Amino acid sequence: MSITVGIQGASGYTGGELVRLLARDPDISIKFVTSQRFAGQPMSAIFPHLINDPELVCTPLNDLSVVEGCDVVFCALPHVTSMGVVPELLKRGAKVVDLSADFRLDDADIYNEWYGEAHKAPELLSEAVYGLPELYRSNIKKARLVANPGCYPTSILLALAPLMQDNLIELDSLVIDSKSGTSGAGRSLNQGSLFSEVSEGFRSYKAVGHRHTPEIEQGLSQLCGKKVFVRFSPHLLPQSRGILTTCHLRPVGKKSAKEWQELYTNFYANEQFVRVLEPGNLPGTNYVRGSNYCHLSVVPDPRTGWLVVVSTIDNLVKGAAGQAVQNMNIMLGRNEDAAIGQLPLFP
Ligand SMILES: NC(=O)c1ccc[n+]([C@@H]2O[C@H](COP(=O)([O-])OP(=O)(O)OC[C@H]3O[C@@H](n4cnc5c(N)ncnc54)[C@H](OP(=O)(O)O)[C@@H]3O)[C@@H](O)[C@H]2O)c1
CATH class of the missing domain: 3.30.360.10 (Dihydrodipicolinate Reductase; domain 2)
Incomplete structure (x- = not known):
């Protein structure tokens, strides 16, 4: 089974970890990676340990044409930025794992109180599934939008x-x-x-x-x-x-x-x-x-x-990128440890 994914915010710590983990999996094809500051540059110029073949070159976030045909998009963006793009990703038919805090809280007023911003997509809060697999696996299986938990x-x-x-x-x-x-x-x-x-x-x-x-x-x-x-x-x-x-x-x-x-x-x-x-x-x-x-x-x-x-x-693996991959595996009915089992210790 070949799975096509995209990673928004790939030049950040959690986005870089997503590339590190997903590139190890022969069944995964990374279709796009985004960065504003490094648009047009390869991942290896941002993180020298991420040498991919073929080379992954960053596109800017606003080029959403790259989302077409993706099974899953990971949003490793700051909160507020994330809720601006997630509705569009869902409209284009991708499943989404959002690593930010934007879809973790059930109540838009509590979000506003703690993050100081009115929620831009409150209609998605009841649909978003909190992605802690050990507790909510059966809901994650059916989800279109998973809110990856905080670290x-x-x-x-x-x-x-x-x-x-x-x-x-x-x-x-x-x-x-x-x-x-x-x-x-x-x-x-x-x-x-x-x-x-x-x-x-x-x-x-x-x-x-x-x-x-x-x-x-x-x-x-x-x-x-x-x-x-x-x-x-x-x-x-x-x-x-x-x-x-x-x-x-x-x-x-x-x-x-x-x-x-x-x-x-x-x-x-x-x-x-x-x-x-x-x-x-x-x-x-x-x-x-x-x-x-x-x-x-x-x-x-x-x-x-x-x-x-x-x-x-x-914090970057079970607290972010690893758990996001675990959630994707559950959403797609794959082995839960694909790409994240037996990980070598970080150098
Ligand atoms: N770090 C952790 O341990 C951790 C754990 C769990 C969850 N999280 C959450 O995961 C998300 C990413 O965290 P991170 O630590 O990876 O952050 P980070 O290292 O600061 O990376 C942020 C990424 O978002 C991009 N970005 C920033 N502002 C943007 C904008 N206005 N428009 C488009 N792209 C923008 C950056 O791209 P450029 O700067 O290259 O343009 C970069 O790729 C955050 O919501 C964070 O709260 C982080």
Whole structure:
């Protein structure tokens, strides 16, 4: 089966990762890649490791004639830009996986409140399927438009999903501490991401009010059927990629370490991209670097009675491009790990 895809925003970090992953798959043909700044230039001029044969040359975003005949288009564009093009892609018959935040929130007013923009395609919000395969696989299968989850929400929803049913934890005391590498902020010039600002240090940012908060709360609320609020604080790591999330939780009843472990291993028993680590092992960003895996550990604290759940992903792979390919595979009825299974660690 030959599948034709296009990648909008291929000169960015997540778009470049999409090219890296999709070019490995003999059944995929990349029809077009877009960039405004590098229009007319080959991908290898933007990312020297992306040498394709035949060479992929960037077109500008407004040349939508290239969309004709594409089975799937990936939008790896900034939010707001994305919602300007997605309706047109759907009209031209492509399935769409959007990596931006534009179609993740169900409510256009909440989008406006957190992103400061009126939604340009609110009629598509109820149709868009939230693309976290481990939780919403059956809806993704039927979707025309998938909203690929944010990187922090991916690490958090996978960490907390097994606890959201059956009244297992107190929902009014969810404390979530996340750390991300600098590629999470994208490739455009940004003083706060400069090497001398980030290296040899470690800092907090958006201690309250990060834009991923409503997405996390929406996801958790849907899982437990109640309105949930979270305390979510992100931090910036002096490394290029990787997210490590630590959730501090208060269990409702008492469970042994073995019971917590079983709850997690059973919940993810059939998931090839989520690995619940053996007791005694803890997640680290290096262990998932370049791969589509999420590693999880669940650790009860007998001294305080709290429960700690730690997760890690590569923000550019399971947190973005890898998960987008996983979603495409599900939408097209392919093996879920095509192009993303057995990924070598990033050099
Ligand atoms: N980075 C992550 O870890 C991560 C994780 C999950 C989701 N996301 C989301 O994925 C999307 C892409 O993120 P990224 O980190 O890859 O961003 P990025 O590195 O800044 O790349 C953005 C891409 O969009 C293009 N672009 C920017 N403004 C444009 C405009 N006005 N019109 C047309 N094209 C435009 C850029 O092209 P040129 O500059 O070459 O013109 C570039 O190809 C964002 O919505 C982001 O929130 C990112």
